[in-house]
Amino acid sequence: MNFKKVAIASALALAATGMSVSAQAADKKILLKTPIAFGSHLPALGTPIQWYADHITTTSGGTIKMKIYEPGKLVNPAEILDAVSTGKVNSGYATAGYWQGKLPASALFSAVPFGPEAGEYMAWLYFGNGLKLYQEMYDQGGYNVKVLPCAIISPETSGWFKKPIEKPEDLKGLNMRFFGLGASVMEKLGVGTVQLPGGEIFGALEKGAIDASEFSQPAIDQRLGFHKVAKYNYFPGWHQQSTVFELLINKDTWNGMSETQQSAVETTCMATMTYSIAEGEAMQYSAMEKAKENGVEIRYWNKEMLNLFETTWLEVVDEKKAADPFFDKVWQDLSQFRKGYALWQANGFLPRATQTQ
Known part of the structure; x- marks a missing residue:
């Protein structure tokens, strides 16, 4: 079984947990109109949200569909956060670093210089305080959005x-x-x-x-x-060293979803995280x-x-x-997590080859 089939099967199995036929029938159908910040033709950068759109209908049991809009076609990339928050659109795909002029800490949820690689970044987000702080940032800033990490890539060139x-x-x-x-x-x-x-x-x-x-x-x-x-x-x-991409959903839309639909949205994003890192590493x-x-x-x-x-x-x-102050709060939390992770990193992995010019 190839990766694509494994990812789809995993997402389907997780999304189906606790889901009955009657529950699916009762769920209100939702269309997520999703402007994106990166062209869907760009591998590992724009392709993950297209993959998500291709699979959310199946994982939600047919109750959620996503229509993506290429950069600037519906909303300019720099305006995605405001558009989702105000309800101009009910979802959007970007990277949080775009909002650092409004929310300085947002860059810490996008890419950190000399920061964590993808595995460590995901560990902090899912098993540290990362996701909690991520949502807190938007709530504290007065934005009416639910945030979900929905893709991640490994190092860029500098x-x-x-x-x-x-x-x-x-x-x-x-x-x-x-x-x-x-x-x-x-x-x-x-x-x-x-x-x-x-x-x-x-x-x-x-x-x-x-x-x-x-x-x-x-x-x-x-x-x-x-x-x-x-x-x-x-x-x-x-x-x-790694970059996180986010799916933003208007909170009114999010709160209008059933628990089953919310689970499908979250689980498919986690599957897309796997898809994006694997695609990027392969090419x-x-x-x-x-x-x-x-x-x-x-x-x-x-x-x-x-x-x-x-x-x-x-x-x-x-x-x-x-x-x-909130940048400081996030930085301190991330730094504390990384301090603990460093013990594992120093002992669990082979040393990297050092290259110099």
Whole structure:
């Protein structure tokens, strides 16, 4: 049995627990109109929500359907949270880091520089206080949404550059597309950062409006053609060792669901978490090999640069904690969880090979 069949079978079995034919018949049918922040053609970034839409009808016993709307077709990505909260739409798919201008702690539920990898991140969310704090953030901010982690990917690349970056001085004066908390690090190092949607990055690089860009994993970046305009691709993705994506559901819609329907929505998101991480892990190496064939130099940051990024990140953390009490609360909880996890990580896993340039 292949992965796709296993994932579907698992979701079906879990969603069916405690579900009777009469209960299904009594459930009100719901259509989730879902604007998405990433094109559904982008592997591991946009494909998971399409997979979710393809399976939620089955796992809900035919009582829930989802119609997805590509970025900007119904709601612009930056407006998804507000649209779901106000009921303009009853659901949306994005990553929480998009809202850090309104909710500073939201970035900690998206991607954390030098932060947890996917397994550890999920452990904190599901078995630590992560999910509780995640929902508390939206409630405290006055948003009428139910939040569910609904996809996760492993490390991204840390950027595409038109010239080599060997020392801190090489960063100063660059204009770079950068996302999330990592952008604050780059700004402290003299980089001018802008937030551009994926579809606009290639044109900005080609025209010289920006000098460099990070976006996502190699297989995703390949689809966007970055290798044609920037030949130096740097690793590791210190700014995003893993990235969580969220399904937001209007609370009135959520509260109107039966327990069976809510269980189906939650369980299918957990199945989609599995789908997304497996899909992403399966396709990166071939994309990297193709990039090398296209003349891209794959580089690993030297120790000086990695140390610089990390020490600067810790300065950013102190600033964010001082500026926002809830950021501080989430950071302290995540840090405490990671402190405990470190004992397992240090002893349970083989040491990684260290690469330097």
